[in-house]
Amino acid sequence: MKSAFVFAALAALALLGFSTYEALYVAPPDALQGNVFRIFYYHVPCAWMGGVCFFLNFCASLWFLFRKNQAVDAFALASAEVGVVFCTIVLITGPLWARPIWGIWWTWDPRLTSTFVLWLIYVSYLIVRKFATGGQGAVLGAALAIFGFVDVPIVYFSIRIFRTQHPQPVFAGGQGSGVDPRMLHPFFWNLLAFTLVGLVILWARYAVQRLDQEVDDAHKQAALAEGGRA
Amino acid sequence: MNNIAFMHAAYVVVWIILGGYSADLVARWRSLERELRDFKSAPPSADSALAGGSGRKK
Numbered sequence: 001m002k003s004a005f006v007f008a009a010l011a012a013l014a015l016l017g018f019s020t021y022e023a024l025y026v027a028p029p030d031a032l033q034g035n036v037f038r039i040f041y042y043h044v045p046c047a048w049m050g051g052v053c054f055f056l057n058f059c060a061s062l063w064f065l066f067r068k069n070q071a072v073d074a075f076a077l078a079s080a081e082v083g084v085v086f087c088t089i090v091l092i093t094g095p096l097w098a099r100p101i102w103g104i105w106w107t108w109d110p111r112l113t114s115t116f117v118l119w120l121i122y123v124s125y126l127i128v129r130k131f132a133t134g135g136q137g138a139v140l141g142a143a144l145a146i147f148g149f150v151d152v153p154i155v156y157f158s159i160r161i162f163r164t165q166h167p168q169p170v171f172a173g174g175q176g177s178g179v180d181p182r183m184l185h186p187f188f189w190n191l192l193a194f195t196l197v198g199l200v201i202l203w204a205r206y207a208v209q210r211l212d213q214e215v216d217d218a219h220k221q222a223a224l225a226e227g228g229r230a
Numbered sequence: 231m232n233n234i235a236f237m238h239a240a241y242v243v244v245w246i247i248l249g250g251y252s253a254d255l256v257a258r259w260r261s262l263e264r265e266l267r268d269f270k271s272a273p274p275s276a277d278s279a280l281a282g283g284s285g286r287k288k
Contacts, residue, residue, distance in 0.1 A: 024237060035237055
């Protein structure tokens with residue numbers, strides 16, 4: 001199991017190295033934005049990976065409410081935390097892109113605001129999981145995650161429904177959307193690399209959470225056994 | 231700001247976040263493995279178990 005993890009981690013690192021090379025040196029600069037457009041190659045894959053993690057968290061939270069399974073709970077917590085990491089990258093790289101192109105770091109437009117709210121929802125989920133007492137953290141967190149996930153489609157559709165400062169959809173955005181085919185190739189390498197990196201990190205976080213539960217259970221059983229003996 | 235050096239710097243930001251988080255995960259993984267191994271080899275005494283509930287400090 002551990003050797004499979006090490007292999008996956010090394011493959012993800014190698015792919016990330018290759019995709020970075022593709023994004024920085026192979027992809028041509030954008031006709032309007034120049035080199036700053038290259039942020040696209042990791043801003044969008046990180047947003048994708050954040051969305052995938054929140055979706056997995058939603059499924060695991062639903063499952064947990066019905067089955068109360070510790071492994072599913074560990075997966076829900078792991079996916080939320082990894083999702084927050086990717087969402088944080090999106091919220092940092094977005095302004096880095098916005099400043100040279102829009103002339104401002106931030107604006108309260110629907111896409112940016114809904115993404116920020118999404119980040120706040122999942123940070124609050126992590127806070128609930130960390131500080132809830134009496135063993136209710138998992139159930140409270142699952143309920144929060146199910147309602148919190150409502151914001152994910154709002155983020156996705158915000159640029160299709162509203163007129164926003166944020167660019168309109170690049171993919172599947174109808175007539176006039178899409179990118180030069182020479183940019184498509186590096187983009188898909190980066191999408192693949194960040195997906196693999198995200199899944200490897202999720203695997204590690206899940207393993208850590210399962211170990212944490214195992215240590216907790218061992219302590220509880222020992223306390224019960226000693227208490228019964230005394 | 232619109233040059234390739236800026237792009238390199240922006241990439242470094244991503245790597246610092248992902249690398250830092252991954253390093254923290256590996257450290258937590260090792261620490262928990264050690265804690266579990268130590269616990270199995272030397273479980274806490276009756277006194278400490280009774281005094282501190284589950285006895286685990288997080």
